[in-house]
Amino acid sequence: MPREVLDPDKSTVDTASVEAGLDALDAPPTGSRSRRNLFRAVVSPIIAMVITVVIWQVLWSAAIWPEYQLPAPLTVGEQIWKITQTGQVWEFLWVSVHRAVIGFLVSVAVATPLGLLLAKVPLVRAAIGPLISGLQSLPSVAWVPAAVLWFGLTDGAIYTVVLLGAVPSIANGLVSGIDQIPPILPRVGKVLGAGRLDSARYILLPAALPGYLSGLKQGWAFSWRSLMAAELIATSPQLGFGLGQYLHNAMSLSDMSMVMAGILLIFLVGVGIELLVFRPMESAVLRARGLSGAL
Amino acid sequence: MTMTATLEATETAVRLTGVRKTFGHGNRAVTALDGIDLRVAPGEFVCLLGASGCGKTTVLNLIAGLDEPSSGKIELTTSRPAVMFQEAALMPWLTAARNVELPLRLAGVRKADRETRTQELLDLVRLGGVGDKRPHELSGGMRQRVALARALASALDGNRGEAASLLLMDEPFSALDAITRDVLQGELLRVWQTTRTAVVFVTHDVREAVRLGQRVVLLSSKPGRVVQEWSVTGLTGADELDAVAEINARLREVISSHAA
Numbered sequence A: 001m002p003r004e005v006l007d008p009d010k011s012t013v014d015t016a017s018v019e020a021g022l023d024a025l026d027a028p029p030t031g032s033r034s035r036r037n038l039f040r041a042v043v044s045p046i047i048a049m050v051i052t053v054v055i056w057q058v059l060w061s062a063a064i065w066p067e068y069q070l071p072a073p074l075t076v077g078e079q080i081w082k083i084t085q086t087g088q089v090w091e092f093l094w095v096s097v098h099r100a101v102i103g104f105l106v107s108v109a110v111a112t113p114l115g116l117l118l119a120k121v122p123l124v125r126a127a128i129g130p131l132i133s134g135l136q137s138l139p140s141v142a143w144v145p146a147a148v149l150w151f152g153l154t155d156g157a158i159y160t161v162v163l164l165g166a167v168p169s170i171a172n173g174l175v176s177g178i179d180q181i182p183p184i185l186p187r188v189g190k191v192l193g194a195g196r197l198d199s200a201r202y203i204l205l206p207a208a209l210p211g212y213l214s215g216l217k218q219g220w221a222f223s224w225r226s227l228m229a230a231e232l233i234a235t236s237p238q239l240g241f242g243l244g245q246y247l248h249n250a251m252s253l254s255d256m257s258m259v260m261a262g263i264l265l266i267f268l269v270g271v272g273i274e275l276l277v278f279r280p281m282e283s284a285v286l287r288a289r290g291l292s293g294a295l
Numbered sequence B: 001m002t003m004t005a006t007l008e009a010t011e012t013a014v015r016l017t018g019v020r021k022t023f024g025h026g027n028r029a030v031t032a033l034d035g036i037d038l039r040v041a042p043g044e045f046v047c048l049l050g051a052s053g054c055g056k057t058t059v060l061n062l063i064a065g066l067d068e069p070s071s072g073k074i075e076l077t078t079s080r081p082a083v084m085f086q087e088a089a090l091m092p093w094l095t096a097a098r099n100v101e102l103p104l105r106l107a108g109v110r111k112a113d114r115e116t117r118t119q120e121l122l123d124l125v126r127l128g129g130v131g132d133k134r135p136h137e138l139s140g141g142m143r144q145r146v147a148l149a150r151a152l153a154s155a156l157d158g159n160r161g162e163a164a165s166l167l168l169m170d171e172p173f174s175a176l177d178a179i180t181r182d183v184l185q186g187e188l189l190r191v192w193q194t195t196r197t198a199v200v201f202v203t204h205d206v207r208e209a210v211r212l213g214q215r216v217v218l219l220s221s222k223p224g225r226v227v228q229e230w231s232v233t234g235l236t237g238a239d240e241l242d243a244v245a246e247i248n249a250r251l252r253e254v255i256s257s258h259a260a
Ligand SMILES: Nc1ncnc2c1ncn2[C@@H]1O[C@H](COP(=O)(O)OP(=O)(O)O)[C@@H](O)[C@H]1O
Pocket: B023, B024, B030, B031, B032, B050, B051, B052, B053, B054, B055, B056, B057, B058, B059
């Protein structure tokens, strides 16, 4: 077999076209996301919700449970309409959401260096790794009594509970993101001339991003949950009036339609922020790497 | 005594003198390499041939500075050789062009220069049109060519152009199908002729070694030593087939000596 290099003119042309053909045949198809996917992602949850409301309506009409245990969907809707009309709903939402966002951001600021330390310093990991994982499975509502005794009925107590709920899951997300980096990538970085800092900036952090993002998403869920637990238990005039306090009031008034309105609002905020903020971020990151999966 | 020095003389791209490498300690120690002597001239294409587990990857890791020899001396003219692995190992979050650009960015090359250089290298591996694609949108052969362009970027520009370049390749085509491998071998020769970088190419495939290399160096297994060398520059037709047959026979001999 003659070597191509000895016959550059002819063989170069041949190789070029063979190669172009191979590239065309071999490259994975780059299908754009179909309309059916969009339909599935947007329309199917709406249908599921409609069905839920219909079942609820039917159960209510059957009058199996008394009104004070199962109010009509419409009564709950009116309850939400009422606080929207008076503008109170914006106050509840503002108080709760701004607390959750501040708590979440502080958690990110604490958990990110903590996660880097846990992932990169074996001694730190051996010492407090199990503790952090354990905290993640401890319901953060368990911290409310302690936080109230430490800080009294203040914002400090509420943020303590939120941080104890969110920090472990964000830190653990970052740790698992770093653990899942294929070992070949840092080696490639090294042979391409990356020092420790460059390696962290150009290789480790971007490579760990998917795990970090899923940690952030979970961290948000934990912030929101912990905040609601704290607001529900620690109620006092100087704490302002958030969704948790609204729910607490509803319970004191034994007003089931108000209770359900509160639950609905809490649910909508939690899901809404996940769908509007975290899901698009996560799917953009995953899609760029060809890992889109079911998203 | 371990040392990695920079060569003064320009007639050598890399020189290994009595390089030994032992993994582990005590009675669980494995001697992977036992006294390797090897010299590669600037611009020379050398193939390291040997059965699986004979220490080929270990040799490349030592030259690349990813590992330290237990004893012996490794001298390089370039401060940092470029390496291409069996897998393309592209950064999945970067486009093909950004991957090629990465070593230039790490070396602090100016943005405008980086862009021209990246485009030149992508054109060189005939991927000029797919610079904005992500690794997962490319075929295995295309990814390996992006990896080649990236390695060349680090070989030719990564040292701020100060020293002669060296490209280390660890079975870069062995995971590809036969047609793609054949085409890429031709591409590599073309790129090598264009860039005139020295290449140390590791393979367990005798035909690949004879086709690509100017010199074929056969390693024995457990521990790895240099068994024999052949000069295979410019062999064609029957001569090339003879060389393949001869080296193959010697390789089989070396491997069967382990049966006992
Ligand atoms: N990190 C390591 N620890 C222990 N043994 C190793 C390590 N790396 C390689 N070896 C041993 O060294 C020998 C040579 O390995 P390697 O260089 O990978 O061979 P090749 O690339 O020729 O297949 C093998 O016997 C292998 O088991």
